[in-house]
Amino acid sequence: MDVREYLEHNLLLFDGGMGTYFSARSYRVGSGCELANLSQPELIADIHREYLEAGCKAIKTNTFAVNRVCFQGNEELVQQTIAAGWSLAQQAAGKYDAFVFADIGPITGLPETMDICEEYRYVIDCFLQQGAKYFLFETNANADGLCESAEYIKQQVPDAYIITTFAIQPDGVSRDGSFAAQLLEQMKKCAAVDAVGFNCVCGARHMLELAKEIDHHDITLALMPNAGYPVVINNRSFYEGDPHYFATQLQEMAQEGAGILGGCCGTTPVHIAQAAQALSGCGRSTRKAPKKLQTETSDTWQDSLFWQKLQKGKKVIAVELDPPADANLSKFMHGAWMLKGANVDIITIADCPIARARVDSSLLACKIRRELNLEALPHMTCRDRNINATKALLMGLYAEGIRNVLLITGDPIPTAERDEVKSVYQFNSRKMAAFVSGLGQTALPGPFHLFGALNVNARNFDIQLRLAQEKLQKGMIGFLTQPILTPEAFENLKKAREQLDGYLLGGIMPVVSAKNARFMDSEINGIRVDERITELYEGKDRTESETLAVEISTEIARQIAPYVDGYYLMTPFQRTGLICRILEQMEHNVLF
Numbered sequence: 236m237d238v239r240e241y242l243e244h245n246l247l248l249f250d251g252g253m254g255t256y257f258s259a260r261s262y263r264v265g266s267g268c269e270l271a272n273l274s275q276p277e278l279i280a281d282i283h284r285e286y287l288e289a290g291c292k293a294i295k296t297n298t299f300a301v302n303r304v305c306f307q308g309n310e311e312l313v314q315q316t317i318a319a320g321w322s323l324a325q326q327a328a329g330k331y332d333a334f335v336f337a338d339i340g341p342i343t344g345l346p347e348t349m350d351i352c353e354e355y356r357y358v359i360d361c362f363l364q365q366g367a368k369y370f371l372f373e374t375n376a377n378a379d380g381l382c383e384s385a386e387y388i389k390q391q392v393p394d395a396y397i398i399t400t401f402a403i404q405p406d407g408v409s410r411d412g413s414f415a416a417q418l419l420e421q422m423k424k425c426a427a428v429d430a431v432g433f434n435c436v437c438g439a440r441h442m443l444e445l446a447k448e449i450d451h452h453d454i455t456l457a458l459m460p461n462a463g464y465p466v467v468i469n470n471r472s473f474y475e476g477d478p479h480y481f482a483t484q485l486q487e488m489a490q491e492g493a494g495i496l497g498g499c500c501g502t503t504p505v506h507i508a509q510a511a512q513a514l515s516g517c518g519r520s521t522r523k524a525p526k527k528l529q530t531e532t533s534d535t536w537q538d539s540l541f542w543q544k545l546q547k548g549k550k551v552i553a554v555e556l557d558p559p560a561d562a563n564l565s566k567f568m569h570g571a572w573m574l575k576g577a578n579v580d581i582i583t584i585a586d587c588p589i590a591r592a593r594v595d596s597s598l599l600a601c602k603i604r605r606e607l608n609l610e611a612l613p614h615m616t617c618r619d620r621n622i623n624a625t626k627a628l629l630m631g632l633y634a635e636g637i638r639n640v641l642l643i644t645g646d647p648i649p650t651a652e653r654d655e656v657k658s659v660y661q662f663n664s665r666k667m668a669a670f671v672s673g674l675g676q677t678a679l680p681g682p683f684h685l686f687g688a689l690n691v692n693a694r695n696f697d698i699q700l701r702l703a704q705e706k707l708q709k710g711m712i713g714f715l716t717q718p719i720l721t722p723e724a725f726e727n728l729k730k731a732r733e734q735l736d737g738y739l740l741g742g743i744m745p746v747v748s749a750k751n752a753r754f755m756d757s758e759i760n761g762i763r764v765d766e767r768i769t770e771l772y773e774g775k776d777r778t779e780s781e782t783l784a785v786e787i788s789t790e791i792a793r794q795i796a797p798y799v800d801g802y803y804l805m806t807p808f809q810r811t812g813l814i815c816r817i818l819e820q821m822e823h824n825v826l827f
Contacts, residue, residue: 460498630679
């Protein structure tokens with residue numbers, strides 16, 4: 236019988252967690268189980284049989300982490316392990332008339348130059364050579380390459396059945412910031428995918444709650460939770476979830492409309508036996524579409540005036556102030572007060588620039604808004620916070636009235652400090668943009684307006700444009716550029732205007748001396764200074780240099796005006812007065 240025919244009238248029950256049960260059976264802590272297809276085939280076959288005798292109707296091949304990345308490019312070993320895993324599962328399932336699914340885990344750690352679809356295709360081809368036509372892509376944190384891989388399989392085997400499942404935390408977010416509802420919608424649009432759902436990370440109750448919150452009335456839903464949550468004893472992880480409780484939760488999932496059920500980490504044959512008993516006699520249940528929830532909004536909720544001005548096509552002014560290196564905020568706040576008097580639209584604040592601790596940019600943004608009634612645009616890097624800390628901070632920012640955020644990957648920790656200070660980098664700025672955009676649809680009453688950085692001084696600017704396009708697709712709405720101090724940067728700005736749909740704020744950074752120009756050109760990543768500008772400062776004192784800085788910065792603003800939606804001025808050495816002089820001259824020249 237084909238799996239489609241079976242699912243028309245029956246729930247499909249899968250096996251449990253091969254990896255954790257293998258560790259319990261073999262006492263090999265922390266070692267992958269996939270190579271046991273070759274070294275311990277009797278044990279793998281025995282585990283398959285235990286799950287089948289427990290009552291499951293489908294088993295997964297023991298191949299979760301078998302790919303060229305995990306096997307360090309050893310293609311022969313990949314092929315041998317898949318062939319052995321397929322053979323063991325087929326032999327075990329044949330006696331029980333069960334379905335065998337080719338199990339493919341996420342392929343991670345690929346350099347950007349490598350194609351994830353090509354890596355998936357290699358694994359798929361290995362399975363197709365064995366005769367596989369049922370596939371499970373499981374424990375994914377995003378949808379990269381999944382639809383393309385499913386389409387590739389259907390081209391080779393039109394009657395193939397393909398399941399994709401995602402590892403989602405109890406709050407509805409994957410480890411790289413993708414939201415469950417968004418992933419579900421992506422897969423529903425892919426005609427080659429037959430069933431979509433979730434596995435791993437969550438215990439049964441949290442996965443049930445997740446299923447209740449999403450719209451899955453028009454798909455086949457697959458749910459395979461963990462056996463609760465692990466406890467660590469003597470550096471070993473143990474799952475102590477009660478099998479009977481697990482089974483009752485799967486029964487509720489079936490009533491909620493799930494058509495495919497099973498277990499992930501910690502689920503043993505005992506869990507599956509209890510589930511089979513609880514689900515016996517249960518037919519397929521059709522779930523109605525969930526009612527739209529009414530989002531509550533506060534009467535005091537306000538959108539950003541800076542954003543509204545951008546939307547009206549008026550030139551905006553953003554000025555960056557460096558956060559202080561100590562807790563004395565008097566000079567910083569005085570500078571912000573001066574800029575408000577100069578009619579600046581928004582203050583931008585770097586997030587620990589060059590990876591050195593400074594006063595937190597988000598706290599400063601809240602202070603500026605609260606005390607000066609001036610909008611602020613805090614920078615937020617991917618370097619120092621995991622997804623939980625990022626979400627908590629963003630919710631706090633929103634509650635404080637901050638509506639605009641600039642997302643950047645962030646400078647790396649200096650080499651000499653990496654023993655004491657650790658980077659996080661759970662995601663890059665593109666993935667973070669998708670995450671923050673999703674928050675605006677789930678945990679917040681409205682969206683953040685997300686900006687990114689655009690390096691117009693990059694030697695290969697076409698790569699920067701490609702990344703900028705991806706950022707726009709992930710939810711960013713505009714970019715603040717690096718300083719434009721060379722003809723090449725100006726030409727790149729014009730190219731960006733032609734090719735990008737987002738808003739552009741052109742970067743202007745006053746040069747204050749010849750020494751300053753050479754330092755920026757040589758020492759600061761992303762900044763280039765035309766030698767002709769440097770020569771103009773030779774022999775000039777501070778007063779003469781600041782006058783020259785006003786002239787050059789105003790001229791740069793005039794040149795870039797047709798290609799930008801606003802200006803992004805960077806304050807050198809806390810010289811806020813200099814920035815005010817430049818703004819006065821720009822206003823005199825009717826540049827905003």
